[in-house]
Amino acid sequence: MALTLEIIDHIAALSRLALTDEEKARFVVQLSAVLEYFRKLQELDTAGVPPTSGVLPGLIQLRPDEPRPGITLEELSRTASEMESGQFKVPPVLP
Amino acid sequence: MKPFLPSVSELSVSLAKGQLSSRELTKTCLQRIESVDPYLHAFLYFDPDQALQQADRADAVLAAARKNGQPAPRLTGISLAVKDVISVAGMPLTCGSRILEGFVPPFDATAVNRLKGAGMVILGKTNTDEFAMGSSTENSAYGPTRNPWNTARVPGGSSGGSAAAVASGMAPLALGSDTGGSVRQPAAFCGVTGLKPTYGAVSRYGLVAFGSSLDCLGALGRSADDVALVFQAIAGPDPLDATCRGEAFGKFLPNASPLQRSHEGLRGLRIGIPDEYFIAGIQPEVEAAVKQAIATLQGLGAEARPIRMPHSEYALPVYYLIAPAEASANLARYDGLRYGPRLPADELLETFLRTRGELFGAEVKRRIMLGAYALSAGYYDAFYGQAQKARTLIRGDFDSAFEQVDLIAAPVAPTTAFAIGGHGDDPLAMYLEDIFTLPANLAGVPGLSFPVGFDREGLPIGMQLMGPHWREDLLLQSAHAYQAATDWHLKWPGLAEKPV
Numbered sequence: 352m353a354l355t356l357e358i359i360d361h362i363a364a365l366s367r368l369a370l371t372d373e374e375k376a377r378f379v380v381q382l383s384a385v386l387e388y389f390r391k392l393q394e395l396d397t398a399g400v401p402p403t404s405g406v407l408p409g410l411i412q413l414r415p416d417e418p419r420p421g422i423t424l425e426e427l428s429r430t431a432s433e434m435e436s437g438q439f440k441v442p443p444v445l446p
Numbered sequence: 447m448k449p450f451l452p453s454v455s456e457l458s459v460s461l462a463k464g465q466l467s468s469r470e471l472t473k474t475c476l477q478r479i480e481s482v483d484p485y486l487h488a489f490l491y492f493d494p495d496q497a498l499q500q501a502d503r504a505d506a507v508l509a510a511a512r513k514n515g516q517p518a519p520r521l522t523g524i525s526l527a528v529k530d531v532i533s534v535a536g537m538p539l540t541c542g543s544r545i546l547e548g549f550v551p552p553f554d555a556t557a558v559n560r561l562k563g564a565g566m567v568i569l570g571k572t573n574t575d576e577f578a579m580g581s582s583t584e585n586s587a588y589g590p591t592r593n594p595w596n597t598a599r600v601p602g603g604s605s606g607g608s609a610a611a612v613a614s615g616m617a618p619l620a621l622g623s624d625t626g627g628s629v630r631q632p633a634a635f636c637g638v639t640g641l642k643p644t645y646g647a648v649s650r651y652g653l654v655a656f657g658s659s660l661d662c663l664g665a666l667g668r669s670a671d672d673v674a675l676v677f678q679a680i681a682g683p684d685p686l687d688a689t690c691r692g693e694a695f696g697k698f699l700p701n702a703s704p705l706q707r708s709h710e711g712l713r714g715l716r717i718g719i720p721d722e723y724f725i726a727g728i729q730p731e732v733e734a735a736v737k738q739a740i741a742t743l744q745g746l747g748a749e750a751r752p753i754r755m756p757h758s759e760y761a762l763p764v765y766y767l768i769a770p771a772e773a774s775a776n777l778a779r780y781d782g783l784r785y786g787p788r789l790p791a792d793e794l795l796e797t798f799l800r801t802r803g804e805l806f807g808a809e810v811k812r813r814i815m816l817g818a819y820a821l822s823a824g825y826y827d828a829f830y831g832q833a834q835k836a837r838t839l840i841r842g843d844f845d846s847a848f849e850q851v852d853l854i855a856a857p858v859a860p861t862t863a864f865a866i867g868g869h870g871d872d873p874l875a876m877y878l879e880d881i882f883t884l885p886a887n888l889a890g891v892p893g894l895s896f897p898v899g900f901d902r903e904g905l906p907i908g909m910q911l912m913g914p915h916w917r918e919d920l921l922l923q924s925a926h927a928y929q930a931a932t933d934w935h936l937k938w939p940g941l942a943e944k945p946v
Contacts, residue, residue, distance in 0.1 A: 358819075359815070361822075362815045362818045362819045362822065363815060365818045365822060366774060366802075366811075366814045366815050366818045367778070367781070367795075367798045367799055367802050368799065368802050368803045368806070368811055368814065368815070369796075369799035369800050369802070369803030369804070370803055370811070374808070374811070377808075377871070378811075378812060378815065381812060381871075381872075381873050381874075382812065382815065382816060382819070384873075384874050385766065385816065385873060385874050385877070386819075388762075388763065388874055389763040389766070389767065389829070391759070391760070391763060392760055392763040392764065392767075392829075392832055392833065392836060393828070393832065395757075395760055395832070395836055395839070397832060397835035397836060397838075397839070400835040400836075400838050400839060401835070401838055402831065402834030402835050402837070402838065403834055403835075403837040403838045403841060403888075404659065404834060405659045405689075406645050406659065406841065406888070406889060406890030407645060407646050407689050407691070407890070411688045411689060412683060412688055412690075412691060413688055414685035414686075414688070422552050422553060426552035427552065429550065429552065430549060430550065430551065430552065430784075430785045431784060431785060432782060432783060432784060432785055432786060432787070432788045433788070439783070439784050441783045441784075441794075442783075442790070442793075442794050442797055443794065444794055446793070
């Protein structure tokens with residue numbers, strides 16, 4: 352299951368990661384080795400086996416949808432990368 | 447070595463009687479941190495002033511309890527270290543990553559909130575592999591933690607800081623998280639006791655998400671008895687985590703001394719020994735110590751019988767497809783826009799690419815990419831879809847096993863603590879460290895790791911017990927019975943008191 356530089360470029364773009372050429376070269380080798388090991392999974396016959404997406408023993412419990420005190424704007428603003436006039440300041444989204 | 451700290455039960459009695467103050471205990475821990483952490487690097491952050499303020503409040507609660515004859519909660523005044531993937535209001539939360547450098551959350555994780563409510567004193571935040579992705583704590587952006595038993599060895603991971611802090615007496619108790627073994631394996635490498643609860647038994651609110659169908663918040667301490675006190679305090683439903691339940695265990699641990707029943711011994715307890723966990727390549731001393739521990743449990747009345755868990759060998763590929771797939775989605779939120787550092791660029795897309803590309807470490811990037819690949823068009827069915835089906839078969843192994851036995855006993859890891867840098871830049875070799883701990887996460891069952899011996903180099907060996915959903919009581923009581931009959935958990939590393 353050998354990856355190519357093109358596939359690495361594609362999944363780096365999907366993952367929103369800028370990689371250096373050195374990183375790409377390393378990840379081609381490392382991720383190819385990992386995927387090669389994972390080939391053993393293909394030998395397993397899973398015909399008719401349902402997938403597991405969660406293991407919760409029992410049902411999800413939802414809380415009543417009621418307003419309650421939360422984190423204040425003042426507290427939240429201290430965690431922000433950039434704030435202005437009580438709002439998150441972000442780079443322009445539209446060119 | 448002389449014991450550095452007594453057990454939590456003993457500390458609790460001394461605090462309740464006023465023979466020891468929380469301020470004195472907290473100062474002892476802080477002094478220990480100052481003297482040994484410079485060469486263990488278990489802590490990323492500690493706050494003496496805040497800890498001593500909390501200690502003074504605990505002392506006031508203890509004094510009031512003595513005055514009015516109503517006992518305070520048993521954890522009142524006991525100090526705690528918290529893995530730095532768990533939110534404590536007002537303390538930096540880095541997840542061992544540069545992408546969260548400088549982030550100070552304004553809220554407590556539910557587990558932290560409950561332990562504060564029980565009067566615990568929070569010393570600080572412990573080192574972790576970046577976003578809990580690793581088995582050695584070497585993947586921390588802030589440098590590795592060292593094993594207190596041998597500072598050239600890793601403490602395990604990803605809760606390596608918490609395990610090293612407890613093993614070296616910097617904290618009597620610590621919180622960790624276990625997505626694929628991250629509480630149990632460092633507990634084994636450092637010679638302490640670590641519990642990974644049933645999936646959903648402890649709220650994940652305030653635990654930074656890694657693999658949401660696998661993540662469990664757990665506890666590390668010096669004994670099953672100590673760990674049980676924390677588990678009892680943090681477990682139970684939480685309106686802030688819809689997956690958190692746990693109506694069952696409460697009826698097993700109803701008393702102030704949760705494990706007092708275990709003096710009745712283990713008569714009638716059936717323990718399954720899966721062949722698949724005693725594979726070629728396992729360090730012979732690990733196998734011997736685990737088998738000896740099983741014999742000790744038999745001596746206490748338990749019955750051991752061989753079982754088969756035929757899909758165990760698929761746990762590693764299943765886990766390393768599902769966990770990265772979930773991580774690739776969970777870590778999409780780190781974009782530098784709302785919190786954490788932002789690396790500016792001309793265009794918005796460039797901002798994302800640069801911030802993420804430069805501030806995530808190599809292992810996090812590998813896993814995000816592995817997950818994105820497993821989920822991407824053309825590969826989904828062969829990888830992610832096949833892994834989800836195989837996960838059903840692994841769960842089935844546990845269901846079948848628990849029709850025949852009450853508990854499963856196995857090694858925690860194939861070896862004792864390996865050398866720092868020992869796996870070089872070989873991610874697959876690191877993933878193979880997790881082969882015995884991954885299945886419990888895939889099945890959502892609880893697991894408990896505790897020390898059962900040492901190898902010839904003096905490094906601790908751990909054994910794990912795994913049980914059915916909600917049977918933490920069986921795990922804790924069995925380990926408690928073992929610890930009442932043995933003294934491995936009472937050994938202390940011979941640490942020098944100054945940097946070497």
